[in-house]
Amino acid sequence: MNKSGLVYQNGAFISPQEAKVSIFDRGFLYGDSIYEVTLTYKGKPFLVEEHLDRLWHSADGIGLSIQMKREELTRIIHEGARKLGLERQYIRIIITRGIGDLGLDPALGEEQTTLILFKELPALDTALYEKGVTLFTSEVLRNPKKSMDPSVKSGNYLNNVLAIKQAREAGAYDAVMLNAKGYVTESTSANIWMVLGESIITPPLEAGLLGGITRQKVMELGKAQGFDIKEQNFTVDTLKSANEVFITSSTREVLPVTQVDNQVIGLGVPGPKTKELHKHYKTFILNLN
Amino acid sequence: MNKSGLVYQNGAFISPQEAKVSIFDRGFLYGDSIYEVTLTYKGKPFLVEEHLDRLWHSADGIGLSIQMKREELTRIIHEGARKLGLERQYIRIIITRGIGDLGLDPALGEEQTTLILFKELPALDTALYEKGVTLFTSEVLRNPKKSMDPSVKSGNYLNNVLAIKQAREAGAYDAVMLNAKGYVTESTSANIWMVLGESIITPPLEAGLLGGITRQKVMELGKAQGFDIKEQNFTVDTLKSANEVFITSSTREVLPVTQVDNQVIGLGVPGPKTKELHKHYKTFILNLN
Numbered sequence: 001m002n003k004s005g006l007v008y009q010n011g012a013f014i015s016p017q018e019a020k021v022s023i024f025d026r027g028f029l030y031g032d033s034i035y036e037v038t039l040t041y042k043g044k045p046f047l048v049e050e051h052l053d054r055l056w057h058s059a060d061g062i063g064l065s066i067q068m069k070r071e072e073l074t075r076i077i078h079e080g081a082r083k084l085g086l087e088r089q090y091i092r093i094i095i096t097r098g099i100g101d102l103g104l105d106p107a108l109g110e111e112q113t114t115l116i117l118f119k120e121l122p123a124l125d126t127a128l129y130e131k132g133v134t135l136f137t138s139e140v141l142r143n144p145k146k147s148m149d150p151s152v153k154s155g156n157y158l159n160n161v162l163a164i165k166q167a168r169e170a171g172a173y174d175a176v177m178l179n180a181k182g183y184v185t186e187s188t189s190a191n192i193w194m195v196l197g198e199s200i201i202t203p204p205l206e207a208g209l210l211g212g213i214t215r216q217k218v219m220e221l222g223k224a225q226g227f228d229i230k231e232q233n234f235t236v237d238t239l240k241s242a243n244e245v246f247i248t249s250s251t252r253e254v255l256p257v258t259q260v261d262n263q264v265i266g267l268g269v270p271g272p273k274t275k276e277l278h279k280h281y282k283t284f285i286l287n288l289n
Numbered sequence: 290m291n292k293s294g295l296v297y298q299n300g301a302f303i304s305p306q307e308a309k310v311s312i313f314d315r316g317f318l319y320g321d322s323i324y325e326v327t328l329t330y331k332g333k334p335f336l337v338e339e340h341l342d343r344l345w346h347s348a349d350g351i352g353l354s355i356q357m358k359r360e361e362l363t364r365i366i367h368e369g370a371r372k373l374g375l376e377r378q379y380i381r382i383i384i385t386r387g388i389g390d391l392g393l394d395p396a397l398g399e400e401q402t403t404l405i406l407f408k409e410l411p412a413l414d415t416a417l418y419e420k421g422v423t424l425f426t427s428e429v430l431r432n433p434k435k436s437m438d439p440s441v442k443s444g445n446y447l448n449n450v451l452a453i454k455q456a457r458e459a460g461a462y463d464a465v466m467l468n469a470k471g472y473v474t475e476s477t478s479a480n481i482w483m484v485l486g487e488s489i490i491t492p493p494l495e496a497g498l499l500g501g502i503t504r505q506k507v508m509e510l511g512k513a514q515g516f517d518i519k520e521q522n523f524t525v526d527t528l529k530s531a532n533e534v535f536i537t538s539s540t541r542e543v544l545p546v547t548q549v550d551n552q553v554i555g556l557g558v559p560g561p562k563t564k565e566l567h568k569h570y571k572t573f574i575l576n577l578n
Contacts (some may be wrong), residue, residue: 031320
């Protein structure tokens with residue numbers, strides 16, 4: 001596995017097989033780390049500024065002051081993508097609080113571990129986009145903001161791992177995660193949207209979810225096209241009554257959902273507004289490159 | 290650091306410096322792991338059965354089926370402690386869902402990573418026991434059971450890392466973590482107790498906390514001594530009004546708390562019941578060895 005890849009680790013480019021961390025790394029012991037994921041189109045890293053903004057937001061969220069200069073990180077992201085040289089790459093940036101004596105206090109972390117993984121990203125699975133995917137409402141509630149803010153992308157992803165485990169065991173592609181009030185937050189790694197009547201609705205950040213970069217772009221592009229786009233809380237029952245449902249993420253773009261639990265959505269095929277938003281998003285990508 | 294140590298990793302004993310995991314290990318990427326900590330007294334691993342019971346409880350909590358046989362794990366714990374040969378050792382057992390293709394679905398994990406770290410554990414800091422420590426009420430709420438059950442010892446410890454960060458920055462030794470109802474749960478790595486009138490009270494497991502092994506032993510020993518020991522919810526205001534406060538954990542045993550936030554507890558010195566319970570706990574340890 002991971003043969004077509006490259007890893008930047010603390011100053012050098014190495015193969016993914018060589019990329020290891022000490023068991024004393026706080027990222028391994030406590031998940032005391034932050035990360036970002038982006039991709040390349042035609043070999044060029046996508047929306048790097050937006051992803052680095054969010055990386056710094058995540059760092060603030062756990063009180064970590066990133067030691068590497070932003071310009072340096074930007075340079076390495078572009079250099080690594082050029083080195084690997086593939087059209088379509090997955091890029092994961094990980095920063096941990098580093099190695100230190102055992103103990104929860106983050107002040108024990110010494111030099112931060114900085115890792116950037118570049119690997120081949122398979123093309124979008126067209127069958128998924130033609131057929132749509134199924135979501136399953138997990139019993140695992142999304143972490144509340146006052147415990148572990150879901151707007152922070154950290155090394156603590158067991159909450160989502162447990163939710164997708166339930167979803168996959170139920171035969172679904174991904175999970176719908178609710179908050180303690182019973183409102184829909186997000187899937188385990190994507191934002192959730194529905195088309196209800198003439199409105200296109202996604203939960204507000206206050207529901208406790210990741211401020212998706214694709215979510216933001218789709219919002220902007222949709223509004224520019226005259227769609228009635230709203231951020232609004234809704235329950236999974238409302239989601240099931242929607243005309244269309246879709247999810248958004250950097251690597252999945254705009255992915256139609258045609259079933260939630262046992263409820264077929266709309267006509268059971270990807271909806272027209274979903275397809276139109278995906279088309280506009282693809283145009284946006286093309287225009288950037 | 291970690292010179293006086295030894296690590297068992299997937300079949301071999303190596304030095305702590307050599308002990309590394311792939312960056313594709315799910316323990317590193319997502320905190321998709323469980324762990325236990327015990328110690329040795331006179332070189333003998335302490336309450337191994339109880340700790341392995343809890344390791345299996347944690348495994349159940351994240352739907353992980355431990356690949357290593359319990360007898361084998363027990364044998365290696367004793368073998369490692371003998372090999373290191375120190376009287377007082379810290380022992381940390383970590384099991385991760387192993388290496389796999391990137392993705393949250395735990396089914397992607399292949400062979401589990403099994404690590405056991407043995408290292409020198411300094412003697413109890415007598416000054417702390419003579420003076421008592423300070424706790425600080427953190428704004429970070431303990432993870433709720435429906436999101437990430439605190440009775441599971443997992444690789445997701447950022448919740449506690451953030452709480453102790455606040456406490457240490459406020460000059461305290463550890464944090465008091467509350468649940469969403471405002472009740473005291475536990476500190477970041479110990480159970481919390483108070484003496485209120487004639488009763489000795491600790492929050493119930495339902496408050497969302499780790500079922501401490503020392504907590505359980507202190508409960509049993511205290512009841513055997515005729516103390517009125519209760520599991521009951523209480524707020525931090527009640528905690529501050531207590532006659533005595535203490536915390537319990539495997540490595541700290543029974544540690545007096547003499548201040549909570551700005552409130553001095555009782556006379557500001559370790560209380561008599563705290564000292565008596567610690568004495569009984571020490572006798573229990575001696576009798577085991």
